[in-house]
Structures are given as structure tokens and as C-alpha cells.
Amino acid sequence: MGRNALISIHPAIRRRPGDREATPTGLLNPKERVTPRVENLTLWQRVHGRLREEILANRLRPGQELTEQALSAQLGVSRAPVREALGRLAQEGLVTIRPRRGAVVAEVTPEDFLEAYQTREALEALAIRLAMPRLGAADLAELDRLIAEQAQLAEAHDVDAFFESNGHFHELIVRLSGNRTLLDIYQQLTARVRRYRTKSLALRGSLARSVEEHRSLVRAIERGDVDEAVRLLVEHIRVPQHRLDEGGETELVLKEAVPA
Amino acid sequence: MGRNALISIHPAIRRRPGDREATPTGLLNPKERVTPRVENLTLWQRVHGRLREEILANRLRPGQELTEQALSAQLGVSRAPVREALGRLAQEGLVTIRPRRGAVVAEVTPEDFLEAYQTREALEALAIRLAMPRLGAADLAELDRLIAEQAQLAEAHDVDAFFESNGHFHELIVRLSGNRTLLDIYQQLTARVRRYRTKSLALRGSLARSVEEHRSLVRAIERGDVDEAVRLLVEHIRVPQHRLDEGGETELVLKEAVPA
DNA sequence: CGCCTCTTGATTGTCGACAATCGACATGGG
DNA sequence: CCCATGTCGATTGTCGACAATCAAGAGGCG
Numbered sequence: 053m054g055r056n057a058l059i060s061i062h063p064a065i066r067r068r069p070g071d072r073e074a075t076p077t078g079l080l081n082p083k084e085r086v087t088p089r090v091e092n093l094t095l096w097q098r099v100h101g102r103l104r105e106e107i108l109a110n111r112l113r114p115g116q117e118l119t120e121q122a123l124s125a126q127l128g129v130s131r132a133p134v135r136e137a138l139g140r141l142a143q144e145g146l147v148t149i150r151p152r153r154g155a156v157v158a159e160v161t162p163e164d165f166l167e168a169y170q171t172r173e174a175l176e177a178l179a180i181r182l183a184m185p186r187l188g189a190a191d192l193a194e195l196d197r198l199i200a201e202q203a204q205l206a207e208a209h210d211v212d213a214f215f216e217s218n219g220h221f222h223e224l225i226v227r228l229s230g231n232r233t234l235l236d237i238y239q240q241l242t243a244r245v246r247r248y249r250t251k252s253l254a255l256r257g258s259l260a261r262s263v264e265e266h267r268s269l270v271r272a273i274e275r276g277d278v279d280e281a282v283r284l285l286v287e288h289i290r291v292p293q294h295r296l297d298e299g300g301e302t303e304l305v306l307k308e309a310v311p312a
Numbered sequence: 313m314g315r316n317a318l319i320s321i322h323p324a325i326r327r328r329p330g331d332r333e334a335t336p337t338g339l340l341n342p343k344e345r346v347t348p349r350v351e352n353l354t355l356w357q358r359v360h361g362r363l364r365e366e367i368l369a370n371r372l373r374p375g376q377e378l379t380e381q382a383l384s385a386q387l388g389v390s391r392a393p394v395r396e397a398l399g400r401l402a403q404e405g406l407v408t409i410r411p412r413r414g415a416v417v418a419e420v421t422p423e424d425f426l427e428a429y430q431t432r433e434a435l436e437a438l439a440i441r442l443a444m445p446r447l448g449a450a451d452l453a454e455l456d457r458l459i460a461e462q463a464q465l466a467e468a469h470d471v472d473a474f475f476e477s478n479g480h481f482h483e484l485i486v487r488l489s490g491n492r493t494l495l496d497i498y499q500q501l502t503a504r505v506r507r508y509r510t511k512s513l514a515l516r517g518s519l520a521r522s523v524e525e526h527r528s529l530v531r532a533i534e535r536g537d538v539d540e541a542v543r544l545l546v547e548h549i550r551v552p553q554h555r556l557d558e559g560g561e562t563e564l565v566l567k568e569a570v571p572a
Numbered sequence: 573c574g575c576c577t578c579t580t581g582a583t584t585g586t587c588g589a590c591a592a593t594c595g596a597c598a599t600g601g602g
Numbered sequence: 603c604c605c606a607t608g609t610c611g612a613t614t615g616t617c618g619a620c621a622a623t624c625a626a627g628a629g630g631c632g
Contacts, residue, residue, distance in 0.1 A: 130617045136486035139396060143403045151354060178434035234425035237497055390587045
């Protein structure tokens with residue numbers, strides 16, 4: 053694990069502050085879309101975004117060392133914005149900072165994973181309860197679209213794309229709860245563990261079953277049956293927990309790196 | 313709101329790195345307590361701890377401006393550790409950073425408070441479920457001790473001390489769950505809102521009822537009745553939510569500042 | 573050989589100075 | 603008077619250099 057391995061980060065991070073960029077995803081009105089808005093991120097925000105992306109895509113692997121010096125040289129910026137970004141990533145749980153000894157990309161133990169899933173289960177159950185009275189036809193249509201997407205991915209056995217769509221599905225429910233605090237916490241929690249998955253859940257039969265479970269869930273939501281929806285969801289999220297209990301240390305695996 | 317108002321922070325923050333300090337609260341074994349361990353915090357960690365304490369004690373009030381320059385001058389350190397500390401506090405939700413315009417101590421709206429309580433309810437319900445199979449006699453004794461403490465504080469109508477003990481009680485349950493991720497999230501969530509309380513919950517009768525509710529909860533825990541314990545807890549945490557719904561904007565009040 | 577002490581090099585932590593940003597205010601024109 | 607443009611001052615953002623820390627390795631001793 054050479055330190056130079058982390059110097060694969062594309063050095064186009066250093067744009068001029070006045071550079072024109074595309075409008076970010078957000079709630080801009082249609083009029084503003086015609087004239088792209090200038091995106092004015094500070095350097096450290098750019099570094100943060102880039103590093104976060106590299107870590108979440110597993111291009112920077114757990115255990116890999118990140119030093120301010122090396123990143124600074126690679127990215128062509130001073131150490132200060134690198135430092136700022138690393139501090140933020142540390143608080144997000146994506147890197148571990150060893151004071152005066154550099155940072156490493158955070159690893160996730162099976163215990164961490166289990167804790168996160170237990171917590172996630174409680175948060176998503178709440179999300180369902182809050183979301184259901186607020187759902188419109190468009191929301192249900194979007195959930196169904198994601199399910200259809202997952203069915204195709206399961207058929208094609210495109211495992212990592214499947215889990216990505218799966219993540220979007222679950223996050224959408226939390227988003228629909230309308231509780232921003234809940235969404236923030238949920239996003240941070242899932243970001244910590246989403247680089248990993250349980251091995252047995254990638255089997256073709258398991259993917260298909262997961263799609264069916266999503267369908268049943270959305271049908272219960274449609275019927276307005278809150279308790280049933282919560283029961284189905286809880287059962288669904290418990291599956292990886294059971295797999296981990298049964299499968300032991302070798303059950304938790306790192307996802308493939310997403311090509312840059 | 314003069315900027316000099318924030319210059320009340322005790323300037324003893326700048327200790328030499330080698331200074332001997334008391335052992336922090338933590339899981340040190342008894343042998344290590346005899347010889348106090350050198351506490352080697354960086355400057356930014358000290359600044360962070362101090363600012364956090366001032367904010368949580370409401371000595372730095374919501375909306376109050378914090379500038380790197382002023383804090384740096386007041387504390388006798390350069391801007392870098394101040395900046396680092398502010399970044400961390402921002403991520404904890406305790407300050408709001410306006411890029412290039414300085415930071416302010418974060419305010420909490422009734423909506424924020426409600427969102428936090430909804431989320432907290434889900435987290436504590438999970439905590440009870442995880443904690444109950446693990447509880448020993450000492451744990452129950454500690455819960456009972458806190459209840460007795462609260463009964464005294466309610467009798468004396470010492471409102472803020474009551475809510476502090478109340479907070480300890482709830483956090484202990486989460487700690488006893490054994491899920492560290494859950495505890496981390498819970499602590500961060502409650503830190504954001506604990507500077508505030510609902511007005512009507514400070515009434516003497518309301519404090520006494522709260523004590524009774526804690527008692528009922530611990531009795532259900534003792535009996536091993538999980539569903540009843542969760543039901544009682546949920547009901548208990550919903551009270552401030554209802555108060556907020558009924559009382560509107562004036563129901564949420566800032567706690568008194570704790571003297572330094 | 574094992575243990576202790578000292579040294580060193582790598583890295584972060586902090587400092588102070590310069591660069592960059594932007595809200596508030598002033599000025600000028602219609 | 604209102605609106606557009608320009609200026610300025612306050613603050614942060616970033617830079618590069620020096621200070622501080624500590625793990626690893628070297629050397630010495632029993």
C-alpha cells in the first residue's frame with residue numbers, strides 16, 4: 053500500500069473561483085435554470101467533495117493513508133484546505149485522524165455495520181410513519197420506478213448498481229418523511245457503511261427477493277396500512293443483520309471500486 | 313449584541329502541551345487513576361471544548377456572532393485552531409458558519425425541536441429494546457438514583473437542574489443499549505436542542521408527572537416487559553412534542569445561562 | 573538476546589501574512 | 603426617488619514557514 057496510490061486523484065480540483073459551473077441540484081426556479089448560476093465553492097469544499105467521492109466509490113480504500121502533505125502536493129493546493137476537508141471527513145466517520153500521525157480511510161467492522169443497521173432500522177421505521185400521511189401519486193410512482201430498475205439490475209446480476217438503486221429507494225422514503233434532521237442523520241449513517249455489503253445478499257435469488265420485499269412494502273404504503281408497512285420494512289432491514297450474525301467475519305465485504 | 317460580548321471566555325485556554333491535567337472521565341482502570349495521565353490535547357481541541365461548553369451552557373447565546381479574529385485575540389491563539397474548532401462545532405450543529413461572513417451560535421426553531429424529538433423518540437425506543445436484555449442490578453440502581461434526584465429537584469422546583477438530570481437519565485438508557493453508533497448519534501442530536509426546553513414542562517406539576525413517568529418506565533424495564541416499556545417511553549417523549557404543537561412559537565424557550 | 577534510552581525523520585499543529593470574497597454603503601444617472 | 607455600479611472595510615480563505623510531537627530505529631548496556 054504505497055502512499056503514491058492516493059495520488060490518483062484527478063488534479064483538476066483547482067479551479068478559479070470565478071469559473072462557470074453547472075447549477076447544482078437544488079430548488080432553483082425554472083427561470084434561473086436558463087442562466088447557469090455561478091458555483092462558488094471554497095477550495096476546501098472542493099477538496100472535501102472530491103475526497104468524499106473517492107472514498108465512497110472505494111477508489112480510496114479502507115486503511116489507506118492520507119497525509120496532508122501528499123494530498124496537498126497531488127492536488128496543487130496548500131495544506132490548509134486539505135486539513136479542513138480531512139477534519140470534516142473525520143467527523144463524518146469516513147476517515148480516522150490519528151493526531152500528529154496522519155489520517156486513514158475509515159474501516160468498518162462487522163460490529164460497526166450491525167450497529168449502523170440496527171439504528172437505521174429505527175430511523176426508517178420512523179420515516180415510514182411520518183411519510184405515509186404525506187405521500188402523493190408522484191412519490192409512489194418514483195418508488196415503483198426504482199423497484200422496476202432494481203428488477204432489471206437483479207436480472208442482469210449487476211450487484212453494485214443494484215445496491216445503489218436500493219440505497220436510493222430507502223433514502224427516498226426518509227426524504228419523504230419531511231423531517232430534515234432525520235434525513236441528515238440517516239445520510240450520515242448510511243454514508244459510513246455503504247462502501248460495504250454482506251456477501252450473501254448479492255446472490256441472484258437474494259436480489260430478486262429484495263425486489264419483492266420492496267414491492268410488498270410499497271403496496272402496504274399504498275393501502276395506507278402503517279403497521280404492516282413498518283413490519284415489512286423492519287423485516288427487510290433485519291435480513292443483512294441476520295446474515296452478518298450467521299456469516300461471521302467473512303460475510304462483510306467491500307464493494308468493488310467504481311471507475312473514475 | 314456587541315461583539316465584545318463574546319470576549320468573556322476565560323483566557324486560561326492556552327496551556328503548555330506538557331501540563332499535567334486531571335484524568336478525563338472515561339474508562340480508565342483504577343491503577344491508572346493513581347498516576348494522573350498526561351492529557352495531551354491540541355490547541356484546537358481545547359478551543360473546541362471551551363466553545364462547546366460555553367454554547368451548551370448558554371453563556372454564548374443563539375444568534376451571537378463568533379469571529380475567528382475576535383476569538384483568536386481573546387484566547388491568545390492564532391486563528392488556525394479557532395477555525396478548526398468552529399468547523400467542528402458547525403458540523404455538530406452548534407454554530408452556523410456563513411462562508412466569508414463569520415459564524416453565529418446556532419438557533420433552534422420550534423420545527424427543529426420537533427424534528428429532533430421525533431427522531432429522538434425512535435432512537436430511544438431502539439435503545440430500550442437493545443438495553444433491556446443487558447441490564448444488571450447496578451444499572452437499575454443508577455436509574456433509580458437519578459429518579460430520586462429528579463424528585464428532589466422537582467420538589468425544590470429547580471427547573472434547569474431537573475432537566476439536566478432528566479437528560480442524564482435518558483442518555484444512560486441509550487448508553488446501556490451497548491450500541492455506540494446509536495449513542496453517538498443520540499448525543500449529537502440532543503446536544504443540538506438541549507439549550508432549549510418547552511415552557512409548560514417546567515411547571516411544578518409537570519415535573520412531578522415526569523418523575524412518575526420515569527418510575528413507571530423503570531418498573532416496566534424491571535418486569536422485563538419490553539413492549540410496555542417502549543410504549544411508556546414513547547408516550548413520555550411525545551409530551552414535549554404535543555406541548556409544542558399546542559403552545560406555538562412562545563412555548564419553546566432558551567434555558568438560563570449556567571454561571572461559569 | 574532483551575531492554576532501555578536517545579535520536580531522527582515524517583508529519584501535523586500553529587503562526588502570521590497576503591489573497592479573496594462579499595455585504596453595506598456611497599455615488600451617479602435617469 | 604429609484605436603480606445600477608463602484609468602493610471599502612471586515613472577515614475568511616489560503617499560503618508557506620517555523621514549532622511541536624511521536625513512532626521507529628539505532629545504539630549501548632546487562
